[in-house]
Amino acid sequence: MLKLAVLELFARGVPEGLLFVLAAYTFAGKRIDWKRYFLTATIYTVIVYLIRLLPIQLGINTIMALIGLIVLYVVINKLEIVQAIQVSIITVILEFLCEAVNVIIIKNILKVDIQYVFSRPDLKVLYGIPSLLIFMLVVAGYYVMLLRKGKLQRVN
Numbered sequence: 001m002l003k004l005a006v007l008e009l010f011a012r013g014v015p016e017g018l019l020f021v022l023a024a025y026t027f028a029g030k031r032i033d034w035k036r037y038f039l040t041a042t043i044y045t046v047i048v049y050l051i052r053l054l055p056i057q058l059g060i061n062t063i064m065a066l067i068g069l070i071v072l073y074v075v076i077n078k079l080e081i082v083q084a085i086q087v088s089i090i091t092v093i094l095e096f097l098c099e100a101v102n103v104i105i106i107k108n109i110l111k112v113d114i115q116y117v118f119s120r121p122d123l124k125v126l127y128g129i130p131s132l133l134i135f136m137l138v139v140a141g142y143y144v145m146l147l148r149k150g151k152l153q154r155v156n
Helices: 005-026 034-055 060-073 080-109 114-119 122-148
Strands: none
Touching: 005 034, 005 060, 005 080, 005 122, 034 060, 060 080, 080 114, 080 122, 114 122
């Protein structure tokens, strides 16, 4: 079981949910519809929390969350199914890359024991902030760039 501590849910899960939905709007080239944005992020965060309560192996939770994300993008945000799949996969890959960079920094530059960090929710949240910030900068930066170039469309 991959249960999240309450600290992890609010300090990592909620911001990550908000960023995942922002990434969907960004990579789909859509302007943010704030009502749909917050609804999707809230439901996604709850879905991830509930999935993490299930007695499943690591990795399966990511696939289940990805499926939930795709469904939310199609149902709430009115993306086409193929587009929802594409932006979901791009988002997950980008998040994994940001986390990989962060783990390399923690392990090789800061010389911190990764197993110890992952065993404590408070340290996991603290050491996870840089990957979340990198992810946010990439997604928000790309969204702003598209916005300035006038390349964002309204959600139907």
